[in-house]
Amino acid sequence: MDNYSAYNTTAAALLLLTGIPSVVIFFCSLCLARRHSDPARTWLSFYRPAFVFYCMGIVFIFFNYLLAVLYRELYSYTDGLVHILRAQYQTSILGSFFDELSIIGILLALVSLGKAAKLIHTGKASSLDRVVQWVSYGVAGLLAILNIVYLALSEKQYANQYSSGSSRSVNVDPKMLQDLRQVTFAMLVIQMIFNIFVLVRSIIVAVSTRTEPRVTTATRYLIVCCVLMLMKTCYSVGYYAEWVPLGNTSNVNVSKIPGPYFAILDVVFNFWPAFITLVILFALGRKKQYGVWATEQPFMMVRPHGMPPQPTPWGFEYSTPPNQPVPQTWQQQQPAGPIPPAYTNPHELPPQHAALHAPQFRHELSPQQHWTEPVSPHPHRSYERSVQTGAISPPPPSHYETMGLNHQADGTPPQASPAPYNEKK
Template sequence: MVVLYEYERYYIAHDALMLLTLVPTLIFFFSALCLARHRKDPARRAFTYLKAAFAFLALYIFLDFCGYGLALAFTRIQYELYYDDYEDLLKAIGLAQSNTFTVARFIESIADILTFMMLLRLGTGILLVKSGKPGKLDKPLKLISYGVAALLAILALAQFGLRLHFFNKFIVTDTSLTESDSNKLIDQYNASRQIEFAFRVLIFVLALGIVGQSVMVKLGTKSEPRLSLSANYMIAAAGLWLLRTVYGVASIAATTNFSDYRNDPIYENYYGILDVIFGVWPLLILLCLVFTLGRSKNNGLWSTEHSYMMDGAGDPQAPMGYGYNNQGIPPPMQQQSPTTRHDSIQAVPPPQQHQSAYYLPPEQYQQQQYQTQPQYAPQHQQYQQQQYQQQQYPQQQQIYPVQSPVSHTTSPPPHEDAMGLNHQADGTPPQVPPQPYYEKG
C-alpha cells in the first residue's frame, strides 16, 4: 500500500480542483468563439479580449496541472526508489517541473493583462451604447491602456527569462558552478521574484481603477434600463478581479523573502488549495459573467442593430401609408364593382365636362354648358346622344356616377369626388382623363 505524505495529498487535491476547473473553462472558451462574437460592433471589442483570456486561462490551468503532477512524480521517485540509480531522471523531472511552473506563471500574467483590457473595453462599450458615439476620452484611454499593457508584458517577459535562465543553469550544471556564479544566479532569481511582485502590485492598482470605472458606468447609466444588466455585470466582474489581485499580492508577500529565496517563510500545504479558490475561480467566474453578457441579444451590449438579433428572418415590410416611402410608385387601382343593370343604361358625360362641372362658379358653369352642348335639345336627340356616349365610353360607366347631361348648379358633387377617390395622391383632380388599365401605355 502506497503511503502518501501530507503535502502529496494536497498536490492531488490541487490537481483534482484544477482538472474540474479546466473542463468548464474549455466549454466556455469554445462557446465564446461562437456565441460572443465581435460582429464588427465598436461596443463589443471587449469580447475579443474575452476569448483570448479564456484561451490563456485554460492553458495556464493545464500547465499548472502538469507542474503539480511532475512534482508528485518527483517526490514518489525520490522516496520510493534509490536516488543514485535515478539521479538523471530526477534532474530531468525537476527541470521539467520548474520550467512548467515558470511558463504557467507567464501565461497567468498574460491572462491578467487580457482581463484588464477586456474590462476596460467593457466600460467604454457601455458608455458608447448609452451616448451613441465614442467619448472624448476613449481614444486617449485606448492609447494609455496599450502602453500599460506593454509595460506589464515587459515585466512578465523579464521575470520569465530570468527564471528560465536560473533553473536551466542551477539544476543542470549545479556541480560545476563556482560560488560567485551561484551567487549571481541567486541574485537573478531574487530579482525575478521582485519583478513578479511589482507586476502583481500594478495589477492590483489597475483592478482598483477598473472598480472605480465600473461604479462611474453604473451611475452614468441609471437612466438607461437596457444597460442596467451590463453595468451590474461589469461591477461584479471588477469586484471578482479585485479579489483575485488582492490575494495575489497577499500570497506573494506572505510566502516570499525578496532578498534571498533560501530564507523564505514556510510554505503551508493548504496554500495550493487557496490558490485555486481565490486565484483561479474568481478569474473564471468573471470571464463567465462577461461571456453571458456577450451572448445576450435582448439586454446585451449592442450599439448597432443586426438581423440576427430578431426572432424572424427580418423586419416585415410596412404597409403603404405606415412609415413606408411610396414616392415614385403609383397607388394601386381601386377594385371596380361589377356593373349593374341600372348603371348600364345611364349616360355618362365626357371626362372634360365632368371635371369642369364641379369646379366652376354657377354663373360660369351655365355659360360653359351653353358653349359645350345644347341644353334644350329634343327628347329624341338626347336619347341618341345617350346611346352614342354609351358606345363611346363603355368602361367609364363603371367609374363615373349616375348623372344626367344637364345638371343643376346647386347639386352636390358625386360621392367619388366628395371622398377624393378620383383625385391624385396630392389632392388635386386628375389632369388627364382616367383610362382603363388595359389601355394605358
C-alpha cells in the same frame, strides 16, 4: 502519502474540473460570441486571447501539481529525480507566465466593455474614453514587458540552478533570485492598481448609464467581473508579500513555507475568480436581447410575442397591432370591388402601399391627405373616415351622394335633374 501530496492531488483534481469546462466554453465562444462587425464588441478581441492564455496556464499548473506529488512519492537521493524537478520548475514558470498574460487580457476586455457601454449610451466615443483606452494599453504593455522580464530571469535562474545535472548540487545566484522576486512583486502590485482603476471606472460608467436599459445588464456584469479580478490580484500580492522575502538578506533562497492547504487556496483564489469572470463575459457576449450591441443586427428584426416595441430609424416605435374587428361603416356597406389582402406588419406591405403606414409629417402628406371637402355654408354631418390596415380606402363619395340630394324620400332617383346645391331652399 503525506499532507502535501494529498493537498496537491486535490488541487490537481480541482484544476482538471476547471480546465475541461474552460476548454469547452472557449470553443463555444468562437461560435456563439462573435463580433458581427459591431463597434461595441471590440472587447471580444481581448477576451479570446485571454481565454487561450488562461487555459494554457491551467494545463501547466495542473502538471506542476502532479509532478510535485510524483517527486514526493518517489523521493530518494539518486540523480534520477532531477528530471522531475526540472519539469516541475519549467511548468511552474510557464504556468505563471500564461496566467499573467490572461490577467492582462481580461483587464483590457473589461476596460473595452466599459467603453462599449458608454458608446451605446451616447452614440459615440468621447475623448475621455479614448484617453482611458490608450492609458490602459500603456499599462498593459508595461505589464507584458515585466512578464517577459520575469520569464527571462526565471529561465536564467533555471539554467544556473540545474547546470550540474544533479539534484544534490543546486547553484543559486542570490542577486539574480532577489531581482526575480522584486520584478515579480512589482508586476503584481501594478496589476492590482490597474484592477482598482478598472473597477472605479466601471462604477462611474454604471452610474452615468443607469438610465439606459440596453446596458444595465452589461454594467452589472462588468462590476461583478472587476470585483472577482480584484480578489485574484489582491490574493497574489498578499501571498507574495507574506511568504516570499524581498529584502537583501544573508540567504535570499530561504523563504517561508506555507501550509499544505495553500494548494487548495491557490486554486480557489487564483484560478476560480478568472474562470467565473470568463464565464460571465461569455454569457454576456452571446446575449441577443439586452446584450452589448451598438448597431442593428438581423436577429433584432424578429421579436418574440410580448416584447416591447422596437425603435425605428425615424424615431418612432411600432408594434404589431392586434387583430380586432373593424367597426361597420357606410364604406363597408357600399360595394367597392375586391379588397386587397390585409397586412398586419408594415414590413410586409408592397412597395406602393408601405409608404402609407410610415409616420408622415406636415410636409410629407399623402395624395389622399391633400384632398379637401368642399366648403358648405350649411352645417351638415360629415361622413366617417375609416382606415383599414393594409388596404387603400376607395375615394370618398361626392357631396351630393353624402347629403342624399340625388335621391327622393323613398330612395329612388329624382325625375328631374337636381338644382345646384347653392340654389336649393
